[in-house]
Amino acid sequence: MxxxxxxxxxxxxxxxxxxxxxxxxxxxxxxxxxxxxxxxxxxxxxxxxxxxxxxxxxxxxxxxxxxxxxxxxxxxxxLSGLSPNVIMECAGRALSFWAYQTTQDIYYQQYLYKTLTDKYSNLSVRLEKTVNDANSEIEGLHHKLSSLAAEQDALRRKNDEISRAYKDKSRKVLQLQELYDKVKRKAELGQIQRAASDAVDSTFQTTQMDSGYEINLPTQIHAENIPLPDFSQSHRIDISGMNTGLSRNYTSDTSEAPVGGLRRSGINTTSVHQTATLPTLAGTPIPSFGGTRQSTNMFAPGFSHHRGSLAGVGLTSGIKVSQANNPPALDMPSRHL
Known part of the structure; x- marks a missing residue:
């Protein structure tokens, strides 16, 4: 070709x-x-x-x-008509032209080859550098991935531990919440009982005051400063000072039930904080010139009449007031002066 x-x-x-x-x-x-x-x-x-x-x-x-x-x-x-020398000279010059063009084309191809070779070398160097950088980066990413995987495992284990600890804490919190609810319910029940006791005591005192019969119920705080009334075991009243207008003294033995049917249910009688003052008896003094025995209703007109309204339980003071079917009669003989 x-x-x-x-x-x-x-x-x-x-x-x-x-x-x-x-x-x-x-x-x-x-x-x-x-x-x-x-x-x-x-x-x-x-x-x-x-x-x-x-x-x-x-x-x-x-x-x-x-x-x-x-x-x-x-x-x-x-070339017709030309001498052989001219024909050979023309052919030689034509061949020289062809040889020159061929040589120039070879030089051009060599130059092009050299240029492309240099470009290829530069591209090869750049490619090798890029590949090395990519390999280094890939290796660094592999190390980073390995460290991240190890960190993920550590975090997963830590998360599991925290989850178990959280479950334990939640269970303990639920137990404490249940215990707190129980204590709270007990406290609320105690407050309700105290409120009910206070309401009953207040109603009881108001009813007795409206009926003309007052019972002093001391609180537990001032119970130590309130003296106990003195009643004898035979429930007899010392009337030695009736005719003289002096105050009457009452003695009582706390081993038996007090006058008026006042009792204390479930309370130790030796406790100072749970003692209560017995009702005060009101009456008129016996004249000094009389010779007849007078009834006890004259000395306590309101006691026997309103004694039936004392039935009830004082939850705060611990006093139980009940109505006696056969209340003891007060034997108060009059003394002739």
């Missing part, structure tokens, strides 16, 4: 097959480049230099258009 000539314009480098412009400086151009560069013009001022080597093209035959595929008739007549 024959070597095809190419346009000597470095920006074109098109293969020539039909027609081309040939110069005496052994350069060849395609028709498009010749027209664009002005080499094929007939005026001498327009084709004074070669576009490839910048040689002067002053003569009309320095740049001619040739047919690269001549016909058989052209081949027969182009």
């Amino acid at each position: 024959e070597h095809a000539l190419t346009c000597n314009n470095l920006k074109c480098r098109r293969e020539l097959s039909e027609r081309a412009l040939v110069t005496t400086c052994s350069h060849i151009f395609c028709m498009e480049c010749a027209q664009r560069l002005g080499v094929n013009g007939q005026e001498a001022d327009r084709r004074n230099t070669c576009p490839a080597c910048h040689s002067q093209l002053t003569n009309p035959d320095d740049a001619v258009i040739t047919n690269l595929n001549p016909s058989e008739d052209y081949k027969t007549s182009v």
Whole structure:
């Protein structure tokens, strides 16, 4: 296969097959480049230099258009009539032109090869550097991934431990909450009982005061300062000072039930904080000149009448007041002076 000539314009480098412009400086151009560069013009001022080597093209035959595929008739007549020396000289110059174009094309290919080789080398170096950087980065990422995996395992174990601890704490909190609810319910029940006891005591005192019979119920705080009334075991009243208008003294034995049916349920009688003052008896003194025995109703008119309303339980003071079916009669003999 024959070597095809190419346009000597470095920006074109098109293969020539039909027609081309040939110069005496052994350069060849395609028709498009010749027209664009002005080499094929007939005026001498327009084709004074070669576009490839910048040689002067002053003569009309320095740049001619040739047919690269001549016909058989052209081949027969182009050298006809010329002497063998001229024919050999023309053939030698034509061969020199062909050899020059081939050599220039080889140089161009070598230059192109060298340029591409340099680019390839640079690209290879850059590629190797990029690959090394990528491998280093991949290795670093592998190490980082391994450390992150180990950290994840540690965090998972820590999370499991925290979860178990949280469950234990939650269970303990639930137990404490249940215990707190029980204590709170007990406290609320105690407050309700105390409130009910206070309400019952208040109602009891109000009822007795409205009925004309007052019972002093001391509180536990001041119980130590309140003296106990003195009643004898026989429930008899000392009337030695009745005729003289002096105050009467009552003695009582706490081992038996007090007068008026006042009892204490479930309370130890020796406790000072749970003692209560027995009802005070009101009456009129016996005149000193009388000789007859008077009834006990004269000394305590309100006691026997309102004694039936004392039934009830004092929850705060611990006193149980009940109505006796057969209350003991007060034996109070009058003394004749």
